[in-house]
Amino acid sequence: MASVELALSAQDVSVQFDGLKALSNVSLAVPRGRITGLIGPNGAGKTTLINVLTGFQQASSGIVELEGPTINGVAAHKLRRMGVARTFQSGRLFRELTVVDNLEVTGVGLGHNRHHAIGEAERVMEWLGIAHLGGTIAGALPYTDERRVAIGRAIMCTPRYLLLDEPAAGMSEHESHELATIIRRIANELNIGVLLIEHNIGLVLELCERVFVLDSGEIIEVGPPQQIRDSDAVRHAYMGTQRDEPMPALAVDGAAA
Amino acid sequence: MSQRPSVLWRTIATPLILTVLLLVIAALSYQFGSRAFNRTVVEMFINIMVVVGLYVFIGNSGLLSFGHISFMCLGAYMTAWLTIPPMMKSITLKGLPAWLLQTKLSMWIATPLSGLFVAIIALIVGRIIMRLSGIAASIATFGLLGVVNNVYSNWDSVTGGQGSIVGIPPTMTVWNGWLGAAVAIAIAYLYAISRSGLALRATRDEAVAANASGIDIVRERLIAFVVSAFIIGLAGALYAHFLSIVNPGAFYLRTTFVTLSMLVVGGMYSLSGAVVGVVAISVLIELFRNLEKGVSIDGVTLGLPNGFQEVAIGVITIVILIYLPSGLMRNRELTWPSWRRRQAVPRPAQPALEESN
Numbered sequence: 001m002a003s004v005e006l007a008l009s010a011q012d013v014s015v016q017f018d019g020l021k022a023l024s025n026v027s028l029a030v031p032r033g034r035i036t037g038l039i040g041p042n043g044a045g046k047t048t049l050i051n052v053l054t055g056f057q058q059a060s061s062g063i064v065e066l067e068g069p070t071i072n073g074v075a076a077h078k079l080r081r082m083g084v085a086r087t088f089q090s091g092r093l094f095r096e097l098t099v100v101d102n103l104e105v106t107g108v109g110l111g112h113n114r115h116h117a118i119g120e121a122e123r124v125m126e127w128l129g130i131a132h133l134g135g136t137i138a139g140a141l142p143y144t145d146e147r148r149v150a151i152g153r154a155i156m157c158t159p160r161y162l163l164l165d166e167p168a169a170g171m172s173e174h175e176s177h178e179l180a181t182i183i184r185r186i187a188n189e190l191n192i193g194v195l196l197i198e199h200n201i202g203l204v205l206e207l208c209e210r211v212f213v214l215d216s217g218e219i220i221e222v223g224p225p226q227q228i229r230d231s232d233a234v235r236h237a238y239m240g241t242q243r244d245e246p247m248p249a250l251a252v253d254g255a256a257a
Numbered sequence: 258m259s260q261r262p263s264v265l266w267r268t269i270a271t272p273l274i275l276t277v278l279l280l281v282i283a284a285l286s287y288q289f290g291s292r293a294f295n296r297t298v299v300e301m302f303i304n305i306m307v308v309v310g311l312y313v314f315i316g317n318s319g320l321l322s323f324g325h326i327s328f329m330c331l332g333a334y335m336t337a338w339l340t341i342p343p344m345m346k347s348i349t350l351k352g353l354p355a356w357l358l359q360t361k362l363s364m365w366i367a368t369p370l371s372g373l374f375v376a377i378i379a380l381i382v383g384r385i386i387m388r389l390s391g392i393a394a395s396i397a398t399f400g401l402l403g404v405v406n407n408v409y410s411n412w413d414s415v416t417g418g419q420g421s422i423v424g425i426p427p428t429m430t431v432w433n434g435w436l437g438a439a440v441a442i443a444i445a446y447l448y449a450i451s452r453s454g455l456a457l458r459a460t461r462d463e464a465v466a467a468n469a470s471g472i473d474i475v476r477e478r479l480i481a482f483v484v485s486a487f488i489i490g491l492a493g494a495l496y497a498h499f500l501s502i503v504n505p506g507a508f509y510l511r512t513t514f515v516t517l518s519m520l521v522v523g524g525m526y527s528l529s530g531a532v533v534g535v536v537a538i539s540v541l542i543e544l545f546r547n548l549e550k551g552v553s554i555d556g557v558t559l560g561l562p563n564g565f566q567e568v569a570i571g572v573i574t575i576v577i578l579i580y581l582p583s584g585l586m587r588n589r590e591l592t593w594p595s596w597r598r599r600q601a602v603p604r605p606a607q608p609a610l611e612e613s614n
Contacts, residue, residue, distance in 0.1 A: 054469065080471040092466035094459045105459045108452045109471035114264060153470065 006032040006067045008053060008084060008161045008193060013062030015048055015217075022048045023217045025062070030161055032067075033191040035183060037208035039201055039228075041237060044214040046197045047089065050163050053195070054086045055079040067160070081110055083160035087150045087167060095139030099149050100125065102138050106156040120157055128152050128182065144175050148182070155186060161193045162186060168200045176203050183207055205229060213237065264450050271590040272446040275532050276439045279305070282536075283435040295431055296499075301539040302434035303496050305532055306441040307512075308519045310488035312531035313445045314481045315520065317454055319461035320391065323513055324398030327405035328486040330508035331378055332371040332493025334409060337422050337503050339367040345424040352414025364428045368494040375490025376483050383482040387475050402513060409505040420504065427501035437495050438532075441488045445528055453480045511567075515542075518574040524584020529591040537585060538570060545569050 009029040015022045023045045030036045030053075040046050051057035053064060055076035064071050066082060074082070094102050100121050107117025125131040130148050133141065138149060147167055154162055164183070168176040180203060187194050198204045204211060205225040213221040213228060215237040221228060228234055279302070286298040311325055338346070338353060339362045346358050362370070386397045409416045416422070448454045457477040460467040464474060497503050515538070523534020551560025577584065 056465070056468070075473075076468040077471050077473050080469055086469055088466065088469070092463050092469075094462045094466065096462050097459070101455075105455050105467075105472070106470035108456050109459075109467065109473075111471070114452060114455070153466075156470075 006160075006193075007065075008067070008195075009065050010049070010053060010059075011063045011065070013049070013052055013059045013064065015045075015052060015057060016060040021217055023052070023059075026214070026217070026219055028212050028219065030163075030193045030195045032160060032193040033187055034210075035187045035194045035196060035208045037204035037211035037225075038195060038197045038214060039199075039204050039211060039234075040214035043216075044237075045217040046214055047165060048217075049214065050086060050165055050195070050197060054084055054163060077109065080159070084163070085154040085156075085159035085161065086163040087147075087154050087165055089165045089169065091146045091150050093138040093141070093146060093149055093153070095137070097138055098134065099130070099136050099138055099141070099152075100134040102149060103153055103156055106153050110157050112157070124152050124156055128155075143170055147171070147179070151182065151186075155190065155192070158190055159192060161195070163195045163197070165197050166199060167196070168198055168203050171200075176200060179203075180207055268446075268450055268590070268592075270592045271528060272442050274591045274593075275442050275529060279435055279438055279532070283431045287431050297539070297543055298431050299429050299434040299499055301535060302431070302438040303492050303499060304516065304519065304539065305438040305535045306492035306495070307489050307516050308523070308531045308535045309438075309441040309445045309528065310485045310492060311516060311520050312525065312528060313448055313485035313488060316526045316528075316531070317449065317457045317461065317481050318478050320478070321395040321517075322398040323395060323517075324401035324405075325485060325489050326508050326513045326516065327402045328375045328379060328489040329493035329496065329512070330405055330409055330505060331375045332490030333497040333503045333508065334416055334422075334493075335371040335374045335490075336364075336367050336494035336497045337425050339370060340364065340426055340498075341422065341424040349417055349422060349424075350415060352412070364426065364433075364494075364498055368491055368498075371494040372487045372490040375493070376487040379483045379486030380479070383479045383486075387478040387482060402509070406505055406509050409508075416505070419506075421502040422504070423502045425497045425501045425503065427498060429495060429499040434495070434499075437491060441491065442528065442532065444484065444488055445531075448481065448484050449528060453477050457481055515570065518570055521574055522577050522584060524586040524588045526583070526588040527586050527590050530584045530586035530588060533586050534584065538573075541570065541573065542566055 007029045009027075011027050012025045013027070014024050026045075026049060028038070028049070038046055038049065048057060052059050055071070055074050055078070059072060066079075066084065071079060071082070094105060097105065100118070103121035103124055104114065104117045107120045108114060112120065122131070122134070125134055128148060128151065130145065130152060133145055133149065138146070141149060151164070151167065168179055171179060183194055183196065184207065186192050196204055196208060205228065208225060210222065211225055211228045212219055213231070213234050220233045220237060221231045223231075282298065283302075286295050290298065307325075307329060311322065314320070314322055314325065338350070338357055339360055343359050343361055346353060350358070382401060386394055386401070389397055410419050412418070456467070456472045457480075459470065460472060460474045460477060467474060493508070500507070519534040519538045520531055521534070522538055523532065524530025545561065545566040548561045549563055549565055551558040581587070
């Protein structure tokens with residue numbers, strides 16, 4: 001499907017942990033400059049899939065491709081240098097460093113000298129509107145700011161792809177709207193292909209062009225938001241899980257920012 | 258574009274203050290100290306080199322190493338081979354290659370050469386050990402200590418085996434002891450503010466996120482390992498000149514234990530902590546050494562039993578770990594009193610032992 005456009009893609013990827021199949025024959029593509037969604041109940045394998053796409057987890061079988069070339073087995077830090085960035089559910093900021101140093105150290109990791117890395121860090125903070133946080137020790141940041149800094153760190157030196165692992169978890173509605181604006185700008189202004197993993201399904205349906213639904217390690221549905229909203233399979237997968245509001249169909253439509 | 262003063266400018270105070278403080282100690286000792294006291298001070302300067310070397314690796318990477326004293330051993334023996342007069346070598350160390358048997362270098366040339374030799378060995382060994390994670394790497398460094406000790410204890414024709422090699426020119430004074438400590442501090446400081454040092458401290462705080470930031474953990478650890486080995490190799494070389502004899506027993510468990518205690522007591526995540534820890538423990542060791550000799554009161558000599566010194570240092574280390582887990586310096590750096598800027602050189606972090614990945 002996505003063969004003509006530039007994309008980060010997985011083809012028939014399976015991951016096995018000691019007999020437990022975390023992913024089975026998953027295929028997914030994240031095109032450049034677009035926002036793709038990945039949803040699914042807890043334990044569906046979403047984070048495992050992100051780990052495979054970013055080099056933190058080896059696929060037991062299947063192919064991972066970055067705009068053509070196969071990237072199976074490429075180490076995580078090398079993939080980041082090739083332009084595949086990610087955030088983590090738990091933030092994972094360098095808690096002892098200031099915000100600007102958090103970004104700077106990423107610039108250094110990507111091979112820049114410190115002066116250039118600081119320049120890029122300041123540019124990114126400006127772009128994200130978090131310049132005022134620069135001198136704060138990352139460990140002292142409130143939750144929402146922590147998320148924004150994590151995104152700032154991930155878009156240092158403008159990667160080609162950005163995989164966001166539940167960036168809106170724990171955010172208020174207002175805050176997730178701000179986040180939605182940022183994610184749109186990342187895709188549109190920076191031409192970054194975004195994969196958004198979220199439990200906040202409203203946010204996913206609002207932002208994404210295409211949504212993949214993962215359940216028990218398998219893709220059970222792919223399509224535009226409308227199709228996901230109407231899908232029986234998706235509705236079924238979410239039934240009985242702990243999600244409070246499985247399909248907030250209407251609440252999100254006015255939210256486009 | 259950046260309004261921040263450069264990293265060098267913000268942090269240069271720390272190495273300057275440390276070096277000047279040590280210079281004051283050297284001058285006072287030279288002026289007022291007895292010969293024995295001067296020797297104690299030289300030994301302290303050499304220990305500062307060792308502990309600063311340990312800090313470069315342990316402090317920046319968060320990994321404990323029990324193997325760095327083997328680098329001291331390698332450096333000391335290399336210096337012995339390079340500086341002992343050929344006459345003596347040809348009798349005691351028959352197994353040396355001919356070119357080495359005929360070599361006779363001065364301390365000023367032999368010391369950096371020994372450091373380089375050790376750095377090359379560390380590069381080879383480190384390429385394997387640095388791939389291991391957390392506690393496995395620490396245990397592997399302990400293995401390195403054992404291997405080096407065994408080789409040097411048993412390769413009689415080259416190292417003289419268990420016995421001592423004599424004849425190394427005794428050229429150490431407080432001044433070149435101070436110079437060695439100053440060089441070690443300068444290298445450690447430059448490493449800490451380098452790109453590699455910054456990246457390595459990020460891996461210490463959050464290894465996974467560091468990976469996701471493009472940082473090659475194995476590479477950065479290896480760089481720190483080699484730099485620290487170089488510093489400790491220099492220390493070993495100077496130690497050989499200090500004692501003028503070397504034997505493998507001097508570079509084994511006791512030295513490993515004492516130097517690690519010094520680092521822990523001072524605070525393992527700051528350069529100032531490394532230096533302050535050595536000074537503090539050296540003062541205590543000297544104190545207990547005198548108490549072991551005994552104090553004479555009315556003809557009765559009251560003394561502590563021999564070996565009390567080691568016990569006391571062990572207890573003090575434990576007490577520090579309990580009440581001041583970040584050491585005497587609390588992982589902070591010495592800086593100008595009025596300069597309240599935050600520093601880019603090491604910051605507090607979780608203890609190395611909690612590292613898991």
